[in-house]
Amino acid sequence: MHAPATAHDLFAAYEAVRAHWPTCPVAAGWQRLPDLAALAPQFDAFCLDAFGVLNIGQTPIAGARERLAALQRLGKPVLVVSNAAAVPSAQIVERYQAMGFALPAQQWLTSRDVMVQAMTRWPMRRWGVVAPAGTDVSDLPAGTLVLNDAHADWDAVEGFVLLSALEGDAATRQRLRDALRRHARPVLVPNADLASPHESGFRLEPGALAHWLQQEAGIEPQWFGKPFAPIFAAALQRLGLEAAPQRVLMVGDTLHTDVLGGRCAGMATALVVGQGASAGLPWTTAIARSGIVPDYVIDRI
Template identity: 30%
Template sequence: MLTQAFETAWSAYLGAGSLLPPSPPPVTPRRVADLADVLDREAIAAVVLDAYGVLHTGSDVVPGAAQAIEDVRRRGLPIRILTNDVTHEPAGVAAGLRRRGLDIRADEVVSGRDLLPEAIAAIGGGAGWGVVAIHPDAIVARFPDLSVMEDLAGTDPAAWDSLDGFVLVDCFHWSRADLAVFGQIMARRPRPLVIPNPDVTCPYDGACTIEPGALGLAAARDHGVAVRFLGKPFPPIYDRLKAAFPGVPAERLLMVGDSPHTDILGARGAGLRCLLVESGLLAGQDATRRFTESGLWPEFIAPAIGAATVTASV
């Protein structure tokens, strides 16, 4: 697992500029106790949950998360998981959440994997492109024209010169040597990237990981690479989400997330309201400072999705 300092990841987000969607207008956040507090006060038609940082942080389930899901179901509200976890198909994400004791069905998960067929079609079915993934077999079974890029650290960067672009699904399995070789590949011959997970970082077992979004932003900045991001905070994933609720105004959909540059930026830019929880990326941070620095503000902020387990910082 590749990790980075929080400030390194935060600086990457702040420096992304025009590569991210435009920021929504600022609002003044209201401090609430938890998700139930918002649902008690507001006319919400459906609840949209991030996974990492909201429901769990890798090995550990966020205290109160299972009870919060149960409460939403008791209220009769639909649930969707909108996640940048694309290592598995949505069914696999749902299975992982159920193993953690979280009551989520496969048809309730939306991720950048849902948009891969359109993206692969746009590059001619993937012929001449490489795919980097922890579990490439499932990807290649669906898109057989893609070439699997394996064992980067043990490969001469020149070995990949013939490929015209890369589908970068995940890099959780990489070492620092893999990271260095990928940088050399992009420097030798800058080529476009398709990235279903635009996250720069993710809270995982107390660390900040390095995610594909960080590599995409660096390739665009350093080598002028064209990057197509498929997940949060980019509009197409929210179009997919909103299509599940025809006739429901976007402002009646509540996004519960932990990252300003993915969850606030994406959700509020798409017209949803947003509850930012401090159990993930901003754990231990001064939330007001981070909102001010980013210019991204949620309508609501809480310590966590359920029972208040994180010290308030606003």
Template identity: 35%
Template sequence: MDSVANIFRRYEDVRPRLPAASFEAGTRDIASLLDIADEIDVFVFDAFGVLNVGEVPIPGAAARLHQLRALGCTIRILSNAASYDHDRAVDKFHKLGMTVAPEEIVTSRDATLPTLAPGLWGCIAAPSDDLSDVPAQTVRLMDDPTDYACVDAFLFLSTEIWTPDRQGILLQALERQPRPVMIANADLVAPREGGFTLEPGHFGHLLVDRGIPNVRFFGKPFPEVYEIVEASLPGVPVERIAMCGDTLHTDILGAAARGWRTVLVSRDGLFSGEDVPTYCLSSNIRPTWHLSRI
């Protein structure tokens, strides 16, 4: 999937597997989030395409977070990145020059790990991930089919070293013996400095395409991550929460399904250089607001 049009089509293909949502009648263009700060108590930010692209911060993002906090707004970062534990997620934003407290970050990994049942889990993970926060026994899955055969379930955290051959081994293992598969990052792709990378959601949906049962997705647009954010905001009405993201089928759809308001950010993420209204009309996913950068 090397084009936005192909990525969009694939999201539409898997749309029946995503949460249902209703949307406001139209989308209003704004110049910055400061334009709506009096309507919103909590701004929730996607990371990739909104605050950073790969390891590069988006100009002005850190300053905007400071400005919103100064106005009394609460900040949360809601990321589908599952390749590293919570402490490393905090460290990443510090390295990007963004001061973020641990309680301000929620990741799809945070939502996935508490659901793991006891047993031996086959983990698809980055080499740098020590898996120390995984509350179960683990074995790293590489090229040995016997490892895939012996585990009780599968945990998909990262595509960093995943290959089509390894996906084939996983598929064959599941066809022989169906077992739970937890996809800890529901994204199909992520915007990076050199283009798009395939993410765990892409490979999870390939399994569902082949009829593999018990594949469960975590992260936006699925509800668990939004529930964690809401639990950290007691007393805040959902209509006073705004999700700021670059992807219609994850950020905007998932937040709208919770009754949150939504901001589509288009300059640096999935729809960079694209005709955004065309995609909104085609999908009938309508954000509350649209802007270039936050």
């Protein structure tokens, strides 16, 4: 498993796993706009991706904070809908506030939040978290542990939560695969992204590990993040627009997660191509090849 080198490589990786992705009707076409200014009056609420739309790594994208302020002045509800799941959402909110984004916790919905809510409704189970040592799991059910190299831990847990892609850690990846081959158990994946953009390039995300496990161990992961339904249903519920998803605009930088998931949820969608996962991608070709058609294509928010 290696991180994609370019946006084209990431697009190809998503296309390779399309059989496992949701399907929904194709939009008739898209409209090209520079940003969200002309769209602000047309929608009742906005769902925004975080990485690639608000920031790249620890660097805010120019104009993003100002656009958020403009939408708030118009009285438009804004909800950041993110696949970020490595840490509890409270820590993510703090990180973005440190970058100057005036977004309180109630304006955030992460795929980890959605997963944790589901876990609290299920019978008690001893979960093993695939993540680096010291990972904060205080928001997960009692008894959850971060797996280490102890062989017994891998066989004793009753299910796995993927919070890491185990990039560069082939030994641990194989240990997880072997444990699932010996005894199939639920595998929860809050972050379905294959990779995310950072200042230094793309980094693998847990979705890449989950797809590898599908091939290597024959498991069917339980997905919670974009493009899958649970996070979009939670977003519409949070906004109070379950009955009118078409009044919500989902804005993101990835066709296969933000746009596909938003369309399947009945939302209007806008693809950001000026930065993030689609920067440098021949997006007209990508739209035609994938059949994932946004309603709008914008350079930035």
